[in-house]
Amino acid sequence: xxxxxxxxxxxxxxxxxxxxxxxxxxxxxxxxxxxxxxxxxxxxxxxxxxxxxxxxxxxxxxxxxxxxxxxxxxxxxxxxxxxxxxxxxxxxxxxxxxxxxxxxxxxxxxx
Amino acid sequence: xxxxxxxxxxxxxxxxxxxxxxxxxxxxxxxxxxxxxxxxxxxxxxxxxxxxxxxxxxxxxxxxxxxxxxxxxxxxxxxxxxxxxxxxxxxxxxxxxxxxxxxxxxxxxxxx
Numbered sequence: 001x002x003x004x005x006x007x008x009x010x011x012x013x014x015x016x017x018x019x020x021x022x023x024x025x026x027x028x029x030x031x032x033x034x035x036x037x038x039x040x041x042x043x044x045x046x047x048x049x050x051x052x053x054x055x056x057x058x059x060x061x062x063x064x065x066x067x068x069x070x071x072x073x074x075x076x077x078x079x080x081x082x083x084x085x086x087x088x089x090x091x092x093x094x095x096x097x098x099x100x101x102x103x104x105x106x107x108x109x110x111x
Numbered sequence: 112x113x114x115x116x117x118x119x120x121x122x123x124x125x126x127x128x129x130x131x132x133x134x135x136x137x138x139x140x141x142x143x144x145x146x147x148x149x150x151x152x153x154x155x156x157x158x159x160x161x162x163x164x165x166x167x168x169x170x171x172x173x174x175x176x177x178x179x180x181x182x183x184x185x186x187x188x189x190x191x192x193x194x195x196x197x198x199x200x201x202x203x204x205x206x207x208x209x210x211x212x213x214x215x216x217x218x219x220x221x222x223x
Contacts, residue, residue, distance in 0.1 A: 004153075034211065043201055043214040044154065088153055097167035099144065099212065101153030 006102035029094025115215035136204030143185040
């Protein structure tokens with residue numbers, strides 16, 4: 001059973017700090033990874049995708065992928081209270097069209 | 112650019128009943144996936160439809176079935192509802208199947 005694992009949190013950070021969210025995966029063949037943000041009672045909203053080892057930056061968000069260690073992380077710089085949400089990591093299982101999601105990490109940004 | 116739409120937004124059913132949920136993909140997308148998300152959990156993959164066929168299925172019983180229409184819209188049917196089927200049902204669309212998925216607003220189903 002391929003898995004994507006995340007710490008459920010909550011992860012609490014003060015406003016303006018860097019929030020670091022981590023995700024590990026078991027499928028060595030996974031090629032693409034996605035971060036979604038989900039506010040309470042709402043549907044997941046895409047933040048970033050990453051396919052290659054290294055860093056990918058988009059505004060205040062940086063995704064990092066390390067295939068050798070099988071982890072993906074999301075950094076949020078200058079965290080704002082509006083960033084308080086659950087962050088989901090996802091990846092399609094290699095050789096299939098089945099996407100596996102982690103349980104999500106709940107982030108709380110304290111004003 | 113129309114995003115993914117789902118209907119209805121909320122639904123209340125009783126055990127043993129059947130339910131049909133509907134989804135229209137984002138403009139330009141041809142692939143629809145359905146997910147079940149229980150409270151406090153990540154979305155669980157039910158199945159994916161492409162070219163009007165079920166292309167991939169997750170670990171869900173046959174009570175869960177679907178359909179895709181020529182205009183790429185899709186339906187999720189659940190028969191013989193159980194209390195445990197209460198969840199947020201999400202539809203996601205993509206182009207091609209393994210690319211970035213975009214989610215609709217979801218249908219919240221409550222089974223009493």
